[in-house]
Amino acid sequence: MSSSLTEPPERIGPYRIVAPLGSGGMGHVHLALGPADQPVAVKVVRPEFAFEPEFRERFAHEVHRALQVTGGDLPRVLDADTVGPSPWLATEFVPGPSLQELVRRIGALPEPTVRYLGRTIAQTLAHLHASGVVHRDLKPGNVLVAAVGPKVIDLGISRAMDESPGSGAAEFAGTPGYMAPETTRDEASGLAADVFALGAVLVFALTGRGPFGDGHPSAVIYRIGHREPDLNGVPPSLRGLLSACLDKDPTRRPTAAQVLQALGGPVPPAVSASAWLPQTAVAVLDGVEHDHRAALRPFLEARSAPHRSVGGRTLALAGAAAATLVLVAGAGLWAVTGPLDRGGENAAAARKHEPEAEENAAPARREQCDPTVHLAPEYAEAVGTEPSFPDGASSIRFSGDGSVLAVQRRDDVVSLWDWEAGTALADIPIPGEAYRPIVFSPDNCFLGVPSQAGAHVYSLETGEHNVHFEGRSARSLAFSPDGSSVLVSDDTFEDSNGGTYPVDLDSGEVLPRYSSDAGRSLRYSPEGTRLAAMTGYSLTVWDTDSREQLLRSGMLTWNTWNQVAFLDEDTVVGILDDGPVVFDLTSDDDPLLYVPDEEPEGVLAKVEANPKHDLIYGLYISEADEDGGAYISARVWHRSTAEDLTPEYEDRVPFAFMTVHPDGDVIASLSPELDEISILDAVTLEPIETFE
Helix, strand or coil: CCCCCCCCCCEECCEEEEEEEEECCCEEEEEEECCCCCEEEEEEECHHHHCCHHHHHHHHHHHHHHHHCCCCCCCCEEEEECCCCCCEEEEECCCCCEHHHHHHHHCCCCHHHHHHHHHHHHHHHHHHHHCCEECCCCCHHHEEEECCEEEECCHHHCEECCCCCCCCCCCCCCCCCCCCHHHHCCCCCCHHHHHHHHHHHHHHHHHCCCCCCCCCHHHHHHHHHHCCCCCCCCCHHHHHHHHHHCCCCHHHCCCHHHHHHHHCCCCCCCCCHHHCCCHHHHHHHHHHHHHHHHHHHHHHHHCCCCCCCCCCCCEECCHHHHCCCCCCCCCCCCCCCHHHHHHHHHHHHHCCCCCCCHHHCCCCCCCCCCCCCCCCHHHHHCCCCCCCCCCCEEEEEECCCCCEEEEEECCCEEEEEECCCCEEEEEEECCCCECCCCEECCCCCEEEEEECCEEEEEECCCCCEEEECCCCCEEEEEECCCCCEEEEEECCCCCCCCEEEEEECCCCCECCCCECCCCEEEEECCCCCEEEEEECCEEEEEECCCCCEEEECCCCCCCCCCCCEEEECCEEEEECCCCEEEEECCCCCCCEECCCCCCCCCEEEEEEEECCCCEEEEEEECCCCCCCEECEEEEEEECCCCCECCCCCCCCCCCCEEEECCCCCEEEEECCCCCCEEEEECCCCCEEEEEC
């Protein structure tokens, strides 16, 4: 990482600056941490531009355009300030070098790699062009090389196709060597200019040099207008296509969609860096990622968990659930087998006992437990003589048989309630660094609690408490459908040993890694034949028998709450800001987006599904106010008809944090103030019972 800036600011807007990433003609780029500790890239406009009214107007327009362009292989625009003293733009951070830097370090790339590169960039351009946007500055420096594939950046300098080009001093003209001839002549340019740049970028990737050479910009621009491109070193199989892209007549160039088809058609994100890059490039990516982790580590270690207050009818955004990346201080670097061995040793140590008589021996493992009866004495006795319904809850979950409602409290206790009888059954102390939500095993014998310092599994009947991956960040848990294992998402940020690991519940053995992706919102399908998770910004689905990847969605919305739900074995729901997205795993058709009849305030942050009634529930949350709270609204759709079935309401939110009963007829909802739990009819959302 390098930059001309030696003393970057400590904070830009809500983002803590970690290190400079680089500088360009328009501004400086920094690696930063967001309010939820997610790494982001923040670009700050240079002062000489910041005080030009025309530039500010254009910058604001471009930011608005960039915010409208979603999907494709584009780093998502997260936030911006176009009116402050120093305008800035925050985007998803991509931990990888630019194509320019990668080729400088290892030389020209092999043809299969460049074909994949070209398909992905062409796919991105086709998506942009269909959205009415021209990039206008595609070049090797604006293509980041990530493990999942290339990412095109710097959309902030693009213009809408329906705008006429201006002539101000700050006008963006592109980069010599990758500018189309019509652009160098200051003529109107559009989609075809991006295709010209794509051809030049692919020549650079294949040969290590641009098709019009180096030197003074005026000399390069002259060659673009008057000389044929230098294609020496370009494989014959690609020479015709790249020559067509670099045609001086924009009307004779193919479209981005035609380039995509010529290279092999649409392509999903790569499953790993080695799937599309040579080993020398993989080593460079590993080194860049290591540098970024090292830069972030002290900032994350010094960070204390935020606690935001609630004001009015708002939803508290507090505690561990608000953090997307948490680093455990002092954990150090693990060997490849580090977390695996540690998990097994912890489980074995927790089970050591020396029975003096047969009655002291642990009971045999049940095939099914009754969570209203099979409770350890210490959990039942912790309730007290006059319990009241828990105040200050942070999440709720029905047991597998629906008889018990577990309430995760903010005083680090999980309370189990017989919700139909309205009686308290047990209180289970949990770690203070716990994430949400808690999960029951399908046999109702275990309770799982993810946390910043390990995966906690409690036997409800015996009181046995095992911690797997102790000292590691276990972001999400899911019990296997047969109840034999728990799947743990290890998203520890300081090394490369994270991923999704099954842990055998009887032996405590950590089994071979399911995936190197540390998934959020782990969910099994109703019959257990599918596993879904958010991996980065993608919804990923695997076949649980073969572990074959069935779906990798591309860019969706990132948040720290539930983002995944199944309607049946082959129908899975993810989220975009506007609404739920439903994927049919048996079809190549585009996913269906469910948008409310009336535009809600805020963006979609949580989704749940009700397979019995074919319903999708969505929770929308606005931006946090100055008190740290956020207004919320809720919607419900019928999946098959896409009809918005949300009932009208005046003085209450139909549901906030929620859990669907296994039989599908009722849901439990936690109020926005976190002080009231309601049992609602799953279809009409009418209250049946309220606990305060």
